[in-house]
Amino acid sequence: KNQVEQxxxxxxxxxxxxxxxxxxxxxxxxxxxxxxxxxTGRGPVSLTIMTFSENTKSNGRYTATxxxxxxxxxxxxxxxxxxxxxxxxxxxxDRGSTLGRLYFGRGTQLTVWP
Amino acid sequence: EADIYQTPRYLxxxxxxxxxxxxxxxxxxxxxxxxxxxPGMELHLIHYSYGVNSTEKGDxxxxxxxxxxxxxxxxxxxxxxxxxxxxxxxxASSEPSSGTGGVNEQFFGPGTRLTVL
Numbered sequence: 089k090n091q092v093e094q095x096x097x098x099x100x101x102x103x104x105x106x107x108x109x110x111x112x113x114x115x116x117x118x119x120x121x122x123x124x125x126x127x128t129g130r131g132p133v134s135l136t137i138m139t140f141s142e143n144t145k146s147n148g149r150y151t152a153t154x155x156x157x158x159x160x161x162x163x164x165x166x167x168x169x170x171x172x173x174x175x176x177x178x179x180x181x182d183r184g185s186t187l188g189r190l191y192f193g194r195g196t197q198l199t200v201w202p
Numbered sequence: 203e204a205d206i207y208q209t210p211r212y213l214x215x216x217x218x219x220x221x222x223x224x225x226x227x228x229x230x231x232x233x234x235x236x237x238x239x240x241p242g243m244e245l246h247l248i249h250y251s252y253g254v255n256s257t258e259k260g261d262x263x264x265x266x267x268x269x270x271x272x273x274x275x276x277x278x279x280x281x282x283x284x285x286x287x288x289x290x291x292x293x294a295s296s297e298p299s300s301g302t303g304g305v306n307e308q309f310f311g312p313g314t315r316l317t318v319l
Contacts, residue, residue, distance in 0.1 A: 129313065131292050134307060177244075190247070190308065192244040193244060
């Protein structure tokens with residue numbers, strides 16, 4: 089069964105600190121993995137997208153890694169800011185259909201305190 | 203910034219009412235999607251469309267219906283709303299992926315938070 093599991097479920101850190109969020113998946117055949125940021129009451133916004141051949145990608149203070157062999161990904165946030173408080177969702181796409189089927193994790197709820 | 207719009211943003215209605223959630227995008231994308239999301243849970247695909255006059259049901263069974271008469275417009279309708287329909291509804295659109303290995307980035311609207319009393 090194609091699944092995406094994220095950990096931790098929630099995380100509280102102080103402003104300025106770093107943190108790492110984890111994602112494990114069983115989706116096959118794999119096409120790409122993306123991390124989204126979803127603010128409360130808003131739609132998800134894409135942070136990074138990685139294909140099979142990429143093992144790291146950065147977007148400002150966000151750095152995602154991908155190990156396609158172990159089917160694991162992480163999202164590292166550097167020097168956190170209050171505006172980083174949001175849910176971070178790991179999404180994996182398969183390449184078995186023309187739709188580009190997406191499998192969503194439940195997200196990690198990050199809270200940054202001043 | 204993705205140009206995909208949803209209205210209303212919030213809706214509180216009584217049981218039995220007919221409602222339509224609007225979704226429009228100005229990016230000329232062929233593919234459009236409707237997702238349902240409950241608090242703390244993953245997004246579930248309920249409807250999608252490959253283009254005009256194309257609509258398909260997603261993975262999660264839904265009593266809602268959709269239509270795609272114009273490329274930019276993908277409304278979702280509930281003929282008789284019930285409390286079990288209370289949820290957040292997210293619309294998305296994407297460009298055609300370049301082959302089965304291509305990236306199919308989806309752009310999401312802000313969502314409609316529906317509450318049925």
